Amino acid sequence: MDTSTAFRTDRYELTMLEAAITHGTADRACMFEAFGRRLPGARRYGVVAGIGRFLERVRDFRFGDAELTWLSKNQVVGTRTLDWLANYRFSGNVWGYPDGEAYFPESPILIVESSFAEGVLLETLILSILNYDSAVATAATRMVNAADGRPLAEMGSRRAHEDAAVAAARSAYIAGFAATSNLEAGRTWGIPTMGTAAHSFTLLHGSEEEAFRAQVESLGTGTALLVDTYDIEKGVETAIRVAGPELGAIRLDSGDLPTLVVKVREQLDRLGATRTKITVTNDLDEYAIAALSSAPVDSYGVGTSLVTGSGSPAAGLVYKLVAHAGDNGEWVPVAKASTGKRSIGGRKFATRVHDDLGIATQEKVYVGLGPEDVGALPENERPLVVPLITDGQIDETHTGAAGTRRAREHHGVVRAELPGDAFRLGRGDPALPTVFAN
Incomplete structure (x- = not known):
């Protein structure tokens, strides 16, 4: 070659x-x-x-x-x-x-x-x-500033040319992002990689509970479960029932995040999952991240806005x-x-x-x-x-x-x-x- x-x-x-x-x-x-x-x-x-x-x-x-x-x-x-x-x-x-x-x-x-x-x-x-x-990198540093110490993950590979996706992960990491979903960026640049499951994994199974059990069995209770494929409140309840109060995190990828995150945090605490974290990944940019500054969000995943320079x-x-x-x-x-x-x-x-x-x-x-x-x-x-x-x-x-x-x-x-x-x-x-x- x-x-x-x-x-x-x-x-x-x-x-x-x-x-x-x-x-x-x-x-x-x-x-x-x-x-x-x-x-x-x-x-x-x-x-x-x-x-x-x-x-x-x-x-x-x-x-x-x-x-x-x-x-x-x-x-x-x-x-x-x-x-x-x-x-x-x-x-x-x-x-x-x-x-x-x-x-x-x-x-x-x-x-x-x-x-x-x-x-x-x-x-x-x-x-x-x-x-x-x-x-x-210029877009990424603004997002890091808006996150105010909360970790961000780069998740834009599906929104960019395949080579640009690897370059974008490097730029985001330099600017302060904590991890990337892109494996080539991990191999080439030594960037920590992350990722668990998408909605398709839930839809593959006969029920949300079956999907969650399969993921926990494979990845352990420290994993992050995506709870918004169907009904979020039921999804959170099912996630804690399956994984227990030591579940690592739940992920939200839709909805009115500032309001939703507060409700989910309250529900997790009622269920005894006080240490289960909340990560959000719904078409975020620096402005959306800043709007969540007072919400109980623990981490963010950013894709499209990041790899396109946020405008x-x-x-x-x-x-x-x-x-x-x-x-x-x-x-x-x-x-x-x-x-x-x-x-x-x-x-x-x-x-x-x-x-x-x-x-x-x-x-x-x-x-x-x-x-x-x-x-x-x-x-x-x-x-x-x-x-x-x-x-x-x-x-x-x-x-x-x-x-x-x-x-x-x-x-x-x-x-x-x-x-x-x-x-x-x-x-x-x-x-x-x-x-x-x-």
Whole structure:
């Protein structure tokens, strides 16, 4: 099976490459940058996700015989470009915000330093990964905030493309979700998996009681029984009669949840099942979760809203050339000036400024400077840009299950330093201003 990711791209990347090779500019040193001009859905902050996945995909960004044959047969590029692609290996440098970091408008999320030819080929790969993963992570962090410490499970696999479902589970876990229903995400990223039974299992049996007995016999009394296939009150009574007061949980997947949860909690307590938990899974989003904040809900399962970015399925990130080498070898800033689509030229380095209590107050972007140029930072500035690829060598600490756990831990630290205004669910301005400095 071909594992190349080289065709996860758009044709125009290759036609630009062909023109650059023909014109003699393909080897010119360039600086590309991925950033967002605004936050998706007028939210207060965004969450970076997909960095680890990008690093793994760029490792396999190779043009093998199958890819080169197809390009030749379909006359996408000529022989000279095909020869160049046959030897393609990204050999440049990449810096960026790590997975789990918060970002704001104009944050230099990813910086690619390479020849024009090497860097331009990565545009679609970078944006397709970061735009989706960051959109899901940004939605997920809002849900985590709304849940206020109660665990959430990602259950969106049936509402997304099969590959996107695995990516979404990773993004949700980084942003603070506790588990996923997706087994591939569990195997690939080391995310805890969960799941018991759907309504079909109850309908398979002659009665609800028969179904519950079969599930408890198989999974033990610590399982969660789905009680709303028929009548919820009878379902709860049957669940406790079958499993006893030590039943792990009941799940509600329909109804007027704020009212229903209170009634179910009262019923469970009357039946002596005071430690049986209640989990809800009925088309939840961050607003529905917030509406249940005073209800006796113990955990949530979220699907459709999460994997579609809760109304913002793409983060709106762009990838632009911001500098290239001049005739004297110095960087020449370049910028797009289109109305509503401007970019800021020059190399970037970013920090987050904090007050005396450790609360973030602004996103500070140094223009025209790299990590080696900034020098010693003030104590109240935390550097955001870290090396990801150096001379073509990937920093593997951002990849795999270990990288995913590390990103999750980092996001917890990041969220703790954000001001209270960042956690408001209403549309509004970014929680931190982006300030440019030289």
